[in-house]
Amino acid sequence: MTPPRLTPEILSALTRIPMPRGFEEARLSQTLQVDGLELPVYACQTLVIGSGAAGLRAACEAKRRGRDVLVATGGMYMGTSACSGSDKQTLHTASTSRNGDNFEILATDLAAGGCMDEDVAYVEAVGSIGAMAGLQYIGLELPEDKLGAVLRYQTDHDEYGRATSCGPRTSRLMVKVLLEEAQRLAIPFMTNAAAVKILTSGVGEARRVSGLVVATKTTTHNPFGLAVISCEDLVIATGGPGEMYRDSVYPKKCFGALGLALDAGLELSNLTESQFGIGTPRETFPWNLSGTYVQVMPYVFSRDADGNEYNFLADYYRTTRELVSNVFRKGYQWPFHATRMLEFGSSLVDIAVHIEITKGREVFLDFLRNPKPAKDGKAFSLDDLDADVRAYLANNEALDALPIERLVRMNPLSIELYRMNGIDITKEPLKMAVNNQHMNGGIDIDLWGRTNLHGCYAVGEAASTHGVTRPGGSALISGQVFGTRAAKHIAYANRAAPSGAQEAWGPVxxxxxxxxxxxxxxxxxxxxxxxxxxxxxxxxxxxxxxxxxxxxxxxxxxxxxxxxxxxxxxxxxxxxxxxxxxxxxxxxxxxxxxxxxxxxxxxxxxxxxxxxxxxxxxxxxxxxxxxxxxxxxxxxxxxxxxxxxxxIMVSLVGSALTCTERQIKKRDRAPVFFEKGWGEFLSQQIYTD
Missing domain, CATH: 1.20.58.100 (Fumarate reductase/succinate dehydrogenase flavoprotein-like, C-terminal domain)
Structure with a gap:
């Protein structure tokens, strides 16, 4: 069979993705006079903060269920969903492979690293199929074979091959189709509106969300740009704290909402758990160097200030075969993991890169050269690779002479992506570092996405839905699952605006x-x-x-x-x-x-x-x-x-941060029979505690 030819038009369509424009705008409801300043007030039933894939899913699902929804965002098309990715960014769901996979096994794998509530893991597993189908229904073109099966591959912490991808900009394509759906549903947006204070009413058990203060760059009502949005429910979907680290693969101006949440009395959990891995530095074009970027086995080298080059990985691995095979494994063992430093594993690569940078050297991937020999002196050879590495390349017909040729064969989109950002890896080496990439912890939620503040939900990276490890790409589908779950619960709760809320806002x-x-x-x-x-x-x-x-x-x-x-x-x-x-x-x-x-x-x-x-x-x-x-x-x-x-739970008590521990929640594993379960569904008992 003749290999498929990916034309420039195809490559451009999957990398240079235009976003829809022209959304409904939030309408002014009234103004408040506070301390000599005028503050505009907007009103809605359900307020979503954040315009990434998780927040947009929550907004669309809530609107579809009859809620008056408003999306407030610090910047359209600016977050991690719209701007971040890797060689072929992953959507991760239950597998259709013949490997004995099912929801129980997927839930077990999601929580395998520990520190993940069992009910949340099972909800994510069960919901993954519907979440993906919903994206397909509104226009996300997932790759299929000629029989209609979605194409799958294996990623980190995944033995079943549950991953699929639309290419390096999968999450941007998700945002695109969700924005188009938001347009169809006539959901209004307030842009350039950073969430700065959650407003509440009531005390004790009766305390609940009643609004949000935003700082905008558009209002002329007061010099600080402050505005208020009155709401009955709040969905926090602001992503992760990308600006927290200097060495970060996040786009600029990703602040998350952990401080906002703590200030409002919300509990956070699993803040010890983040992901770090190799990628291009933030000052160039921040991107994860996973998948085929390393599976083609480029030459990894460092360079000092005088221009001297160092084949530094040769100081870590015993043989050339061991060295290049572990560079390859970074493709599906991308996040650093301490145990993979042992027995000459793939995370020695991360440590080696870290040590080179602390020496003041710059580290590069060179796709124009094959790896140089390790200390055993053996030259690189495609015929001298670990069996799993050789089989992968052979199955993908990627036994070409040079890394760049292997990359063209397996993933030309990955080359086009850097080219559109001013870096041509067919002509020059690619600078790399070890970056912060994802926060696995966040705002603690239950199986409906609820926080400990009535009327407040969290979805996507803002929420603590992951444990210590997670199968690569599962974060994207998790945001879709809990965006839908939160919307369902919001529609069930059907809260009304609290009385006397504005009086409570005054002092704040x-x-x-x-x-x-x-x-x-x-x-x-x-x-x-x-x-x-x-x-x-x-x-x-x-x-x-x-x-x-x-x-x-x-x-x-x-x-x-x-x-x-x-x-x-x-x-x-x-x-x-x-x-x-x-x-x-x-x-x-x-x-x-x-x-x-x-x-x-x-x-x-x-x-x-x-x-x-x-x-x-x-x-x-x-x-x-x-x-x-x-x-x-x-x-x-x-x-x-x-x-x-x-x-580990973190909360703000007075002005002090307090850490406590709670046991992970177990899941009731008693079987649910149709007639009984149907009755609980029809009577909406499934939404109650």
Whole structure:
């Protein structure tokens, strides 16, 4: 059979994806007078903050169920869903392969790393089929064979081949079709509106969401751009805290909502769990270097300031075959994992890259050259590879002479993607680093996406739906599942606007305006740019994928001091119309302190290396080896099995961050019979606790 020819038009359509324009706009409801300023007020039943794939799914599903929905977003087409990806970005669902897969097995795999509630894992497994079918129904073209079966492949933490992809911009295509659906449903949007304060009414058990304060760059009602949105339900879908780390693959201006949530009394969980892996640096074009980028086995080298090149991986692996086979395995073992440093595994690549960068060198992938020999001196050969590596390349008819030729054969879209961002990997090496990529923790939710605040839900990366590890790509489908689940529960609850809400807002709004006036008028205040650099450097150096107890504890002290600087109004706002930036970095200061508090609690309690973090400990037993001997500087604590059974919870009590632990929720495994289950569905008992 003649290999298919992917024309430039096909490649362009899957990489240069235009987004729909011209949405309904939010309509002004009234204005409030607070402390001499006028604040515009908008009203809706269900407010979604965030315009990524998870938030848009929640908005569309809620609107379809009769709710008056408004989407507020800090920036259209700017978040991780619209801008991020990898070589062939993955949607992960129950498998149609003949491997004995089912929902029980998928739920078990989702929670295999521990720290994931069993009911949430099962909900995600069961909901994955419908979530994907819904995307197909509204226009997402998933790849199929001629018999109509969706094409699948294997990814990290997945033995069943449950992954599929539309290419490197799968999540952008998801956003596109969901935005088109939002247009069809006439859902209004408020753009350039950063969420800065959740408004509530009632106290104790009766406390609930009643609105949101946003800082916009469009309103002319007041110099700070403040506006209020009244709502009956709030869905937080703001993504992850991408600006928290200097070494990050997130797009710019991704702040998440962890600080916003803590300030409103929401509980967070699993903040110790993030993903880190190799990718291109943020200052170039941030992108994950997983899948075929490494499966074609490019030459990995470093370069010092004088231009000298180093075949540095030869200092780690015993043979050329071992070296190149582990570079290949980064394709489906992409996230760093401490155990894969052992026995000359694939995460030695991440450690080696990290060490080169700390030496002041730059690290590159070169697709124009095959790998150079390891210390055994054997030249690279496609006939001398581990069996799984050779079989993969042979099955894909990718036994071409050079890495770039193998990449053209297997994934030409990956080349086009960099080319459209000004980098031509057919002509020059690709700079790389080890980056923060995803927050597995977040706002703690139940099986309907509910938080501990009545009327408030969280979906997507903002929510703590994942445990320590997750099958690669499962985050995309998780956001779709819980976006739908939250909308169903919102429609069931059918709340009405609380009475007396605006009276409760007065003191809160007055305090916010007082703070903004004070920090604008303070000539000696700390500059926000200094705040940004201090947070990002601290988190990358002390709370990245390599951690130690002493460094985390010291960083926590510094982070808490920064939070207090904001509390004492010692951080300045140079221009009133940049109030959104002030609040975003105020929230990020609190978010970073919360992550460090959770890590400090975990490490001080004896927690070991798990997920994408290695906990260094000179007295511990974990010890990676290289061809030249032991890596004593990376001696680490192994994971403690008992830690998998609980989640670390973080909350803000007064002005102090508090860490506690709770056992993961077990799932009722009693069989449900049709007649009984049908009755519970028809009577809506399934929505009750």
């Amino acid at each position: 709004l007055q305090e916010m305006i007082s703070e903004l006036k004070a920090v604008t008028e303070n000539p000696c205040a700390v500059d926000l740019r200094e705040v940004r650099s201090s947070i990002q450097a601290r988190m990358s150096e002390a709370a990245g994928f390599v951690c130690s107890g002493n460094a985390v504890a010291a960083a926590l002290n510094e982070a808490e001091a920064l939070v207090q600087q904001f509390a004492s109004r010692s951080v300045g706002l140079l221009e009133p119309h940049r109030a959104n930036d002030y609040f975003m970095w105020k929230q990020m200061a609190l978010s970073s302190a919360a992550v460090l508090a959770a890590l400090n609690h975990y490490i001080a309690g004896g927690g070991g290396s798990r997920g994408a973090r290695v906990i260094l400990d000179e007295s511990a037993t974990g010890l990676p080896e290289t061809v030249d001997g032991r890596l004593e500087a990376f001696r680490f604590r192994p994971e403690q099995e008992h830690d998998k059974a609980c989640k």
